[in-house]
Each structure stands twice: as structure tokens, then as C-alpha cells.
Amino acid sequence: MSEENLYSRAEKRVDEKIGFYRHLYSFIVVNVILIVINILFSRGEWWFYWVTFFWGIGLxxxxIKTFIIFDKFDEKHRESMIEKEMEKMRK
Incomplete structure (x- = not known):
């Protein structure tokens, strides 16, 4: 793999990780604000946990996409899949 290609892939991975950490930061900040709003203005009705729950599923x-799945499909695995597909096509 060329140095330029390696740099490009590493840059993409770093951007994916930064994107996740920004998402996590937004999740924490917004949910803290929602909890405070809920406590101050909606006494007895707890609605913030619905937002937290569904946004948490997205998070x-x-x-999973950033740290688990992305790592499983690296270049080596991709090349292996291409080779297998080429073998099938040759038959």
C-alpha cells in the first residue's frame, strides 16, 4: 500500500473517530440541558429520558460503526473478498 493511500485511509479513520467524539459531546451537553429544563419547568413529568434513550440508540x-465494524473490514479483508469474488467469476 502506498504511503499516500495509507495516509488517506488513516485520515478517514481519524475523521470517523472525531465525528463520534463530537456526537458524544453533543449528546452529553444537550441531555444535561434537557434534564435541567425538565427539572425546572416540568415538575412530575419526566420526558427527557425519551430523548436520551432514542438518541442513545443512535449514539x-x-x-459500533466507528470502532467495531469499521475495523473488521480493513484493506486486507477487502482484498481477500475481491480475490474470492474473482475466483468465483473465473469458474
Whole structure:
């Protein structure tokens, strides 16, 4: 793999990770604000946890995509899949 290609892939990975951390930061800040608003203005009605729950599902899926799935499909695995597909096509 060329140095330029390696740099490009590393840059993409770093951008994915930064995107996740920005998402996490937004999640924390916005949910703290929503909790404070809920406590101050909606006594007895707890609605903030719905936002936290559904946004949390999105955050978990972003984490899985960034740190688990992305790592499983690296260049080596991709090349292996291409070779297998080429073998099938030759038959």
C-alpha cells in the first residue's frame, strides 16, 4: 500500500473517530440541558429520558460503526473478498 493511500485511509479513520467524539459531546451537553429544563419547568413529568434513550440508540450505533465494524473490514479483508469474488467469476 502506498504511503499516500495509507495516509488517506488513516485520515478517514481519524475523521470517523472525531465525528463520534463530537456526537458524544453533543449528546452529553444537550441531555444535561434537557434534564435541567425538565427539572425546572416540568415538575412530575419526566420526558427527557425519551430523548436520551432514542438518541442513545443512535449514539451506540455510531460507536459500533466507528470502532467495531469499521475495523473488521480493513484493506486486507477487502482484498481477500475481491480475490474470492474473482475466483468465483473465473469458474
Amino acid at each position: 451506540v450505533s455510531h460507536f
